[in-house]
Every structure is written in C-alpha cells, then in structure tokens.
Amino acid sequence: MKYLNLKLGCEGMEDSSIVELYWARSENAITETALKYGKYCHAIAFNILSNKEDADESVNDTYLGAWNCIPPHSPYILSTFLGKITRRISLKKWRDKNADKRGGGEVLFVLDELADCIPSSNDVEREVQTVELSKVINAFIKTLPDTERRVFICRYWYLDKIPAICKQFDFSPSKVKSMLHRTREKLMSHLEKEGAVYDD
Amino acid sequence: MTTDELLDAIGIIDDEAIRDAKEYQRPTSHRIVKWSVIAACLALCVALFGVAYSQGLITLDWIEKLFGVSEQVELLEGQVISIDESAVSNGINLTLNSIVTDGSIIYADFNISQLEGEILEKDFNFHVGLPTFKGYGGSGSLTPIANSESNSDNDNQEFVLRYTVSGMNLNLLGKTITLIVNYHDGGSGEFTSKWIFEVKLNNVMESVSYTMQDGTGVIVTPISIALEQWSFFGKSADNYKVEMADGSLINLTGSSSYEEGHIDENGNKIPRYKVNNIMFVEVIDPHEIVAIWAMGTRYELVPDQ
Numbered sequence: 001m002k003y004l005n006l007k008l009g010c011e012g013m014e015d016s017s018i019v020e021l022y023w024a025r026s027e028n029a030i031t032e033t034a035l036k037y038g039k040y041c042h043a044i045a046f047n048i049l050s051n052k053e054d055a056d057e058s059v060n061d062t063y064l065g066a067w068n069c070i071p072p073h074s075p076y077i078l079s080t081f082l083g084k085i086t087r088r089i090s091l092k093k094w095r096d097k098n099a100d101k102r103g104g105g106e107v108l109f110v111l112d113e114l115a116d117c118i119p120s121s122n123d124v125e126r127e128v129q130t131v132e133l134s135k136v137i138n139a140f141i142k143t144l145p146d147t148e149r150r151v152f153i154c155r156y157w158y159l160d161k162i163p164a165i166c167k168q169f170d171f172s173p174s175k176v177k178s179m180l181h182r183t184r185e186k187l188m189s190h191l192e193k194e195g196a197v198y199d200d
Numbered sequence: 201m202t203t204d205e206l207l208d209a210i211g212i213i214d215d216e217a218i219r220d221a222k223e224y225q226r227p228t229s230h231r232i233v234k235w236s237v238i239a240a241c242l243a244l245c246v247a248l249f250g251v252a253y254s255q256g257l258i259t260l261d262w263i264e265k266l267f268g269v270s271e272q273v274e275l276l277e278g279q280v281i282s283i284d285e286s287a288v289s290n291g292i293n294l295t296l297n298s299i300v301t302d303g304s305i306i307y308a309d310f311n312i313s314q315l316e317g318e319i320l321e322k323d324f325n326f327h328v329g330l331p332t333f334k335g336y337g338g339s340g341s342l343t344p345i346a347n348s349e350s351n352s353d354n355d356n357q358e359f360v361l362r363y364t365v366s367g368m369n370l371n372l373l374g375k376t377i378t379l380i381v382n383y384h385d386g387g388s389g390e391f392t393s394k395w396i397f398e399v400k401l402n403n404v405m406e407s408v409s410y411t412m413q414d415g416t417g418v419i420v421t422p423i424s425i426a427l428e429q430w431s432f433f434g435k436s437a438d439n440y441k442v443e444m445a446d447g448s449l450i451n452l453t454g455s456s457s458y459e460e461g462h463i464d465e466n467g468n469k470i471p472r473y474k475v476n477n478i479m480f481v482e483v484i485d486p487h488e489i490v491a492i493w494a495m496g497t498r499y500e501l502v503p504d505q
Binding site: 077146 | 203204205206207208209210211212213214215216217218219220221222224271444445446485487488490502503505
C-alpha cells in the first residue's frame, strides 16, 4: 500500500523571494508557490478529503488565500503558513460536504480519537475560543518529549494515517496507537488543569 | 468544547512544531546507500560470518530458542556481546560464547566439553562479582539449548545461564564483571572444577520507567520487569501478566524475590522494598506495556517523563 509522501518542499525559489513576489503583487508568486509547496498542500488536503478533485480545489483556494493574506502578512515559515490555510479550507470543505452524513477522509477517525480529550459535557463550558484553546495546546505540546510531540502533530495536525506515521518514525502500529492514546490522556488532563474547560 | 473546536485549535499551533514534525525522519536500518557500499559490506559480512561461524563464535540462535522468534528479539540480540573465551579446569573446557544483560539479569551462553551425562543444574554454582562492589548476591539457573550440532553428544553441550542479581540499585550495564562457575561431579559436595571469566557487559539496553497509580515505580526492559514498592510484596510472579498496547496478555515467570534494604557502594543501607527477578517469557517492547495484572487486579502503568 502506498501512503502520501507529505514532505516539505525543498526545491525551487527561496521562501523569502516567494514572499517578496506576493508583496510585489506578481502572479509568479502563485506559480512558485505551486512549484515548491503544491504537493505538500495537496497531501494535507487529500488526508482530509480523500478525493483528488476536492484536494485540488482546496490547494487552489490556498493559493488564493495566500494571495489575499500576503500582504499584509509576511509569514515566518511559508510552508506551515500555506499548510494552515490548506488545512482550514479542507476541513471546512469536509464539514460542508459531510454536514449530515459525516463520512470519508481521515477526519472522522481523528475526531473520534480526540473525543477522548473532551470531558463530560455536564462539567464543561461548551464554547471556548479557538485561539485561547490553541494557546493551551501550544503550551501542552511543549511539555511533550520530541517523539511524542511529532507523532501527535503528524496525526492531529497533518491528519496522517497511522501506517504513514509508522513508516515515518519506523514504529509498529501498536506503538503509535499506544503513544497517541497516552498523549490524548495527557492532553485531557492538561486541558482540565489549565482551565480550558469550565464548570457550568 | 467539541472535537471540531479542538481540531481547529490544533490547527493553529506553532509553525516551528508543525514543520519539525514533518521534517523529522527516524533513522532506520533500511537506509539508501550506494550499491557499491552495500556490496562491499555484504562481502565483508559474509566473510566475517563464515569465519565466525566456522569457529563457533556466533551463537545468537540461543536467544530465539529461549524466547521464541519475534520482532522484539532484535532489541536483545542487538546488545549481545560476543565473548568466545575458553577456560579449562580439570580437563573440562568451558567456553563463554556470548553474554547480555538488561541491567539486572544476565544471560550467558556457554559450551562445555568432556562432561559425561547431561548437565545438571545442581552440579553447578555461579557467582557474579564486581571489582568495585563486594558482597553482592544473586542466583542463577541453567537452560540447556537443544542444538543438533553441539548437543548431539555429551562432549560439547550448550546451555544458557540466567543469572538474576538482587536489587535494582545496581545497574550492571557497562560494568566489568567476574563470572565464576563452579562444578562438582555427581553430588560429591566438593567443587572439583572452577572457571573464571572477566567480561565487560553491554552498555545499552532499552528500558522504560513507569509509575503505577499508588506510586509504585516500575522499570521494564525487553526481558524483565522490576517493581519498587510493596503493593506486589509476597505475590507469586506466576500470577502476574502484563497487558500490551494491542490488548494481548503476556505471562511472567520468576521468583518475585524482594529485598529489604540495600547496601550501596559507600556501605550505606538504603531501606526499600523491591520485587525483582520477574521475567517475561518472550522478548517484549518495553514501550508497549500499558498495565500489569496481578492476582486478578489490573494496575495501569503511566510512563515517566
């Protein structure tokens, strides 16, 4: 079985030069972005959508999103800047498509797994600002050992399939699952401790 | 909070962490190297293996004969030290082929020649000493290795010594030990032969520290498990099992001995209860244990940071 090779782009123009093209409003910015990060963004989109055409559409929307964001933004790491746009757009597309049937892609599995980290609804406030929550998660991942952090991000940021993670880290599936299980337990504990969930 | 919100929040974590996760590639044994290098290495390996095999140096099959064949056997095999040293006492030749430790248990593979009859454990006595640390105790047991070549007659029998040291405070990894083997023929009571080997043990063995809910410290290696407290005090290891991440249960064996107090290298007594000498019946990945079952009770293990 083949798994998507979700490697960061390493060929093409320097990131800073690509960003300069965006600032100069040169359409070459998109050409160079596609050349260097097209596969990377497509892999993220495909992990979420499991459909080539939908993934292509998400990647094109990513280029448009980058065009609209730069300027005023000047991304520190272009790859993850683009990846974040792709991920957000692809998740939105997945939700729109699956509003009533919730199927397809790796999202469903990931959502099921992340349910481990959500305390009982009787005990928590339902709405927490995403940015605030992200700060708490950022603090959490900094407490993780390197390998656990990387595996966690591969699964829950990139939505990589378990076999793809096994391949990248040279781990057995049971080891990856066990590691993820423990990290989710730690995350739940961290969310409670940091007050990311509130009593009614 | 919903899982969707959590997924979105994860989406905007630090860029550096996102990039680092994808850039990382764990080194594997399947690296791509030039074919010329592969060919050269293969040729060298074949040549060395041929020489080693012909001289009886490579005897690692005893590990698989003891523990069975599994993916995890490599964890143990990778640390085995090849010794191939012989000593003669009363005309009996004893060869120490190879040795490995996980820090508390030593496995040593021997061949013994010119003994009449089968090897009887009661006829042997073992002692492991360290030059810098006297008065240290332990116990050993022998397992004959069924080997069609070496055990085809009684002139050259292969066996494995499993020597368990008392107490977890002493870590044997990387230590130079004196391994003394005494033998008496047929219950005479007097040791008639004595062989002494001085060997440096392997430096490294996979090891994971866990803590149980009651605070009990647990150290797990591919071949043994040791518990630092009393919740298991006095229980028979025969009733222990470990639960792996995939849900399987693995039996344990051993004497579940304990130690009350321990004398450290400076002669100070350290009061603590420990249960050790518990071994797995197969080689396991110590990262994949999630719980211990003892007397029908499940004790969850949380890995230490």
